[in-house]
Amino acid sequence: MRAARLGLRGRAAGWWVLPAVVIVVFAANSALADWSRGSASHEGPAAASGPSMVRARSVATQEFGLLSGGGWAQAWGLWSAAGQAALSQADFVELNTRCRPALGEPYVINTATDVNATTVRLDWHQGSAAGNSTVVYEGGAWRFQPDAETLAGYRGGVAALVAERKAAGECH
DSSP states (O other), X not given: OHHHHHTOOGGGGGTTHHHHHHHHHHHHHHHHHHHHHHSOOTTOGGGTTXXXXXXXXXXXXHHHXXXXXXXXXXXXXXXXXXXXXXXXXHHHHHHHHHSOOOOXXXXXXXXXXXXXXXXXXXXXXXXXXXXXXXXXXXXXXXXXXXXXXXXXXXXXXXXXXXXXHHHTTOOO
16 A cells, blocks of 8 residues: 555545645636636627626726725716716816815615616615616717716706705715
């Protein structure tokens, strides 16, 4: 017996089992990873050339992270054409600089509902505040769409929004 020749007894005789299992598991995972990279996308047939709901949710997460961290200009850059038409990037940055919202408090997406192939509805909260927004597929990319009430407020201009938010105690 090999174990006897090596002077191993009891549990030590099976020392080679653990490394062998680790090697087999590693090899199997590597083979499966190579197989899945070579296969079709897991997002369905539209993923290669059209909208992907996973990408829509990713844009929403990115948008909320930028808003929570103070990346105003970058957050505005993810907006839909309707959102960007309601308020310029410079005005959005000015608004959030003059009336700074609470930073560092994360937005949490409660639900994301696929309305259709090009629209995802989001229900979210940030601390005690809650709201809903939409991510729309336009121009070959997913874009964040602020809710209708927010867009209407933006159309009133920065000065009016700052005054309204200060009166509501929303500036930090």
